[in-house]
Amino acid sequence: MNNKQVVLASRPTGAVTAENFRLVETPLGKPGAGEVLVRNEWLSLDPYMRGRMSDAKSYAKGVELGEVMVGQTVGEVLESGDASFKPGEKVLTPLGWQLAGIAKAADLTKVDASRVPASYFLGILGMPGITAWFGLHEIGQPKAGDTLVVSAASGAVGSVVGQLGKIAGCRVVGIAGGKAKCDYVRDELGFDAVVDYKAGKFDEDLRAAVPKGVDIYFDNVGGPILDAMLGRMRLFSRIVVCGLISEYSATEAYGIKRIRAILVNRIKMQGMIVFDWKDRYGEAIAGLAGHLAAGRLKYRESVTEGLENAPQAFMGLLKGENFGKQLVRL
Amino acid sequence: MNNKQVVLASRPTGAVTAENFRLVETPLGKPGAGEVLVRNEWLSLDPYMRGRMSDAKSYAKGVELGEVMVGQTVGEVLESGDASFKPGEKVLTPLGWQLAGIAKAADLTKVDASRVPASYFLGILGMPGITAWFGLHEIGQPKAGDTLVVSAASGAVGSVVGQLGKIAGCRVVGIAGGKAKCDYVRDELGFDAVVDYKAGKFDEDLRAAVPKGVDIYFDNVGGPILDAMLGRMRLFSRIVVCGLISEYSATEAYGIKRIRAILVNRIKMQGMIVFDWKDRYGEAIAGLAGHLAAGRLKYRESVTEGLENAPQAFMGLLKGENFGKQLVRL
Numbered sequence: 001m002n003n004k005q006v007v008l009a010s011r012p013t014g015a016v017t018a019e020n021f022r023l024v025e026t027p028l029g030k031p032g033a034g035e036v037l038v039r040n041e042w043l044s045l046d047p048y049m050r051g052r053m054s055d056a057k058s059y060a061k062g063v064e065l066g067e068v069m070v071g072q073t074v075g076e077v078l079e080s081g082d083a084s085f086k087p088g089e090k091v092l093t094p095l096g097w098q099l100a101g102i103a104k105a106a107d108l109t110k111v112d113a114s115r116v117p118a119s120y121f122l123g124i125l126g127m128p129g130i131t132a133w134f135g136l137h138e139i140g141q142p143k144a145g146d147t148l149v150v151s152a153a154s155g156a157v158g159s160v161v162g163q164l165g166k167i168a169g170c171r172v173v174g175i176a177g178g179k180a181k182c183d184y185v186r187d188e189l190g191f192d193a194v195v196d197y198k199a200g201k202f203d204e205d206l207r208a209a210v211p212k213g214v215d216i217y218f219d220n221v222g223g224p225i226l227d228a229m230l231g232r233m234r235l236f237s238r239i240v241v242c243g244l245i246s247e248y249s250a251t252e253a254y255g256i257k258r259i260r261a262i263l264v265n266r267i268k269m270q271g272m273i274v275f276d277w278k279d280r281y282g283e284a285i286a287g288l289a290g291h292l293a294a295g296r297l298k299y300r301e302s303v304t305e306g307l308e309n310a311p312q313a314f315m316g317l318l319k320g321e322n323f324g325k326q327l328v329r330l
Numbered sequence: 331m332n333n334k335q336v337v338l339a340s341r342p343t344g345a346v347t348a349e350n351f352r353l354v355e356t357p358l359g360k361p362g363a364g365e366v367l368v369r370n371e372w373l374s375l376d377p378y379m380r381g382r383m384s385d386a387k388s389y390a391k392g393v394e395l396g397e398v399m400v401g402q403t404v405g406e407v408l409e410s411g412d413a414s415f416k417p418g419e420k421v422l423t424p425l426g427w428q429l430a431g432i433a434k435a436a437d438l439t440k441v442d443a444s445r446v447p448a449s450y451f452l453g454i455l456g457m458p459g460i461t462a463w464f465g466l467h468e469i470g471q472p473k474a475g476d477t478l479v480v481s482a483a484s485g486a487v488g489s490v491v492g493q494l495g496k497i498a499g500c501r502v503v504g505i506a507g508g509k510a511k512c513d514y515v516r517d518e519l520g521f522d523a524v525v526d527y528k529a530g531k532f533d534e535d536l537r538a539a540v541p542k543g544v545d546i547y548f549d550n551v552g553g554p555i556l557d558a559m560l561g562r563m564r565l566f567s568r569i570v571v572c573g574l575i576s577e578y579s580a581t582e583a584y585g586i587k588r589i590r591a592i593l594v595n596r597i598k599m600q601g602m603i604v605f606d607w608k609d610r611y612g613e614a615i616a617g618l619a620g621h622l623a624a625g626r627l628k629y630r631e632s633v634t635e636g637l638e639n640a641p642q643a644f645m646g647l648l649k650g651e652n653f654g655k656q657l658v659r660l
Contacts, residue, residue, distance in 0.1 A: 058594050222589055241592045255585015259552055262571045262601040264388050269600070271593040 003028040006097035006310055008063045012053055014251045016318060020053065021069070021311040031081040031102050038093050038108070039100045040075040043307070043328040044122035045314050046156070047220075050248040059273055069097040069310075072127065073330070074111060074118045085110075090118050092126070097310055099330055116292065123325035124292065124299045125285055128156035131242060131274040133284035136161050136168075138277070139240045139270050140216040144169030147210055149229065152220035153194065154181040154300075156325035157242060160288070161218045162191050163297050170216070173209045175225060177320050184323070189298055203228055213237075221246045223254040230258035230267070239269040249318055300324030333358040336427035336640055338393045342383055344581045346648060350383065351399070351641040361411040361432050368423050368438070369430045370405040373637070373658040374452035375644050376486070377550075380578040389603055399427035399640075402457065403660070404441060404448045415440075420448050422456070427640055429660055446622065453655035454622065454629045455615055458486035461572060461604040462548075463614035466491050466498075468607070469570045469600050470546040474499030477540055479559065482550035483524065484511040484630075486655035487572060490618070491548045492521050493627050500546070503539045505555060507650050514653070519628055533558055543567075551576045553584040560588035560597070569599040579648055630654030 002025050009022040031037045052070050055062045063070055073096070077089045082105035085091065092109040095101035111121040123129060135157075142148060148165040152158040153174025162185070165172040174185040174194040182194040193209045195202065206228055213234035219226050222244030233239065247253055262269060277284070291297045302322040304313035310328045317326045332355050339352040361367045382400050385392045393400055403426070407419045412435035415421065422439040425431035441451040453459060465487075472478060478495040482488040483504025492515070495502040504515040504524040512524045523539045525532065536558055543564035549556050552574030563569065577583055592599060607614070621627045632652040634643035640658045647656045 059596075226589070241589070244590055244593055247590060253587040253590065255587050256589055257583040257585050259556070259571070259586055260574055260577060260583065262599065263574055263603070264601070266601040266603060266606060268598065269592065270598040271591075271596040273593070273596060276596060 002026065003101070004099045004307055005068045006307060007066055007068055008053060010065065011055060012050075012249070015249045016050065016053065016311075016315050018311055018315075023308055028100055029102060031079055033081050034105050035081045035102050036077055036085045036091070036105050036108055037079040037100065037102050038073075038075040038091060038095060039078050040073040040093070040095055040098065040330045042074045042119045042122055043097060043310060043330055044072045044126070045310065045317050045322075045326040045328060046071070046128070047243055047245045047248060047317065049314065050318060059275075068095075068101075070094070071096045072122055074121055075100070075330075080105075092121050097307065099307055116289075119301060119327055120292075120299070122327060123156050123301065124160060124297065125288055127274050128325060129160050129288045130277070130281055130284040131272075132157050132160035132164060133288060134274065134277045134280070135240045135242050135272050136164050136216075136218060139272055140165075140218060140238050142168040142170050142216060146170045146215035147173065147212065147234075148216045148218065149173045149175065149210060149214050149232075150218040150220070151175040151197075151225055151229075152243070152245065152320075153185045153189075153191065154323060155220065158218070158220055159185070159189055159300070159324070160297065163189055164291075165216075166190055167291065167296055173214075175206075175221075181323060184300070188300075197225060206232060216240070218242060219244075223247055223250075227254070227256050227258050230256070230261040233261055233265050233267050235265050237265060237267050239267060241269060241271040245318065245320075302326045304328045306330070332356065333431070334429045334637055335398045336637060337396055337398055338383060340395065341385065342380075342579070345579045346380065346383065346641075346645050348641055348645075353638055358430055359432060361409055363411050364435050365411045365432050366407055366415045366421070366435050366438060367409040367430065367432050368403075368405040368421060368425060369408050370403040370423070370425055370428065370660045372404045372449045372452055373427060373640060373660055374402045374456070375640065375647050375652075375656040375658060376401070376458070377573055377575045377578060377647065379644065380575075380648060389605075398425075398431075400424070401426045402452055404451055405430070405660075410435075422451050427637065429637055446619075449631060449657055450622075450629070452657060453486050453631065454490055454627065455618055457604050458655060459490050459618045460607070460611055460614040461602075462487050462490035462494060463618060464604065464607045464610070465570045465572050465602050466494050466546075466548060469598075469602055470495075470548060470568050472498040472500050472546060476500045476545035477503065477542065477564075478546045478548065479503045479505065479540060479544050479562075480548040480550070481505040481527075481555055481559075482573070482575065482650075483515045483519075483521065484653060485550065488548070488550055489515070489519055489630070489654070490627065493519055494621075495546075496520055497621065497626060503544075505536075505551075511653060514630070518630075527555060536562060546570070548572060549574075553577055553580075557584070557586050557588050560586070560591040563591055563595050563597050565595050567595060567597050569597060571599060571601040575648065575650075632656045634658045636660070
């Protein structure tokens with residue numbers, strides 16, 4: 001049986017292009033002892049992957065040239081060399097951008113797809129949802145009556161952050177790009193207000209949306225939006241630095257000018273990565289699943305068909321063209 | 331009896347100049363009920379005063395044009411309309427840049443100058459020392475073996491931060507300008523190393539001084555030094571944003587580019603002002619006085635003679651020309 005894989009062909013300078021990827025066909029072996037052969041059904045695309053395409057120091061090692069692009073998938077066990085996994089079971093894997101692969105049993109997690117679609121374990125019940133859960137609760141520390149602003153508000157992380165903020169009793173304002181996403185964030189997700197950063201008068205619209213300032217800013221974008229937000233933060237407010245998508249494809253970093261606001265308003269600004277709570281994932285998944293089952297969380301997926309279209313979908317994600325959690329159906 | 335005062339004559343744009351101040355002579359009244367007439371002996375000069383010369387929003391209201399410049403003094407009670415203060419007693423006052431003044435009794439604090447000079451209550455046992463105490467301990471959270479870097483290391487706050495860091499078991503590196511200050515920081519204050527930001531190869535010298543990175547950066551300066559420090563911070567490190575003296579006289583803020591480090595290394599960056607712990611000042615003063623009495627803290631004052639020279643001394647302070655805590659003897 002042959003496998004198809006998307007490998008890193010070259011490192012991007014600035015924006016990612018199709019030339020940075022190569023689709024290859026490779027033979028697929030047999031799982032050895034303690035190994036499991038999985039057919040991938042869903043591939044998750046996430047902004048952090050842009051960092052892995054670079055060889056700059058980051059929280060995880062970059063992908064080597066010629067290696068399969070990293071990523072989580074959900075798939076079905078085809079053949080197992082480990083007693084704890086059986087053919088037909090659904091599993092969460094780190095196999096990346098390929099149709100199938102052999103993983104160590106220790107790197108797989110079974111998922112219960114009886115009540116929610118298996119793909120949810122790549123989104124609202126997976127890393128994006130868990131990121132939202134711990135980032136908001138542990139760093140943002142929401143209290144009833146707080147004003148919470150979240151950027152990339154229609155995205156996999158932002159949409160969950162905002163809804164959890166509403167559950168916590170916050171006034172929630174989203175930042176998103178374009179009318180369709182803004183309408184969704186306000187009308188479907190139930191945010192109290194939304195600011196369209198593509199509408200051309202961001203500072204004015206932001207000020208109108210948060211007249212009393214902001215207690216928590218959950219940042220997925222960095223850059224000029226972070227700088228503008230610093231100017232709206234209240235005394236003893238918190239900024240959760242979860243992502244900097246506006247920077248990932250920039251050849252030169254944006255210079256943040258409103259550092260003085262951190263001093264004057266005693267802002268706490270803190271970076272986070274979901275792995276920091278890896279011993280507590282179960283707590284987040286249980287909490288999210290409970291809200292989901294109770295109808296308190298809405299969730300939207302953006303599905304691209306076929307591995308060969310993954311690079312295009314990923315480039316779109318980095319430009320904010322996706323709408324909801326970006327997946328590839330393999 | 332006539333009084334002399336330095337009032338704010340105009341607001342600076344960029345660097346403070348002599349024209350921003352005016353020395354005036356005014357009649358001095360009598361203290362009413364609940365009031366105390368104090369002859370000021372020592373005036374404290376501090377970087378925060380630059381902010382008060384501006385009318386930009388900050389953590390405290392700016393000085394109005396024609397008003398006496400704000401500041402703490404230590405002085406002697408001349409005449410009292412309040413039973414709790416007697417002539418001859420030494421007090422800490424908010425009377426600002428003037429030879430004498432009438433304060434509400436509630437705004438005065440008696441100081442015990444029997445064991446340390448009264449001026450110490452403007453420095454190591456006053457706001458700068460208390461700032462160092464809470465900023466380092468509460469936000470920096472030093473642990474034995476941590477690497478602590480402090481900027482403006484020979485100054486009133488920085489010199490105490492570094493010495494408290496040594497007491498906490500940290501490896502302490504100072505940043506200061508010029509050989510004399512650097513020698514003092516290393517040889518007199520006992521820092522493990524010092525980087526001269528005026529020596530022309532800051533990035534290289536910094537890297538050599540902290541080869542394993544930095545756990546706590548206590549920032550008094552902001553600007554390019556903060557940006558360079560972001561590139562040296564370790565996983566889960568802390569940045570105490572205490573002052574931004576490099577920015578105070580800038581007409582345009584410096585843009586901080588290494589925000590990505592906050593995400594990648596999960597840095598916590600937090601602003602602070604000593605008032606945030608005003609209910610706990612006694613705890614800090616007792617701790618500092620204990621270390622001082624035990625010979626574990628060294629302290630240096632830079633004394634300018636005469637109220638009429640206060641503006642010049644303040645301009646020097648903003649340019650880093652002082653050496654140790656800047657005072658004016660009135």
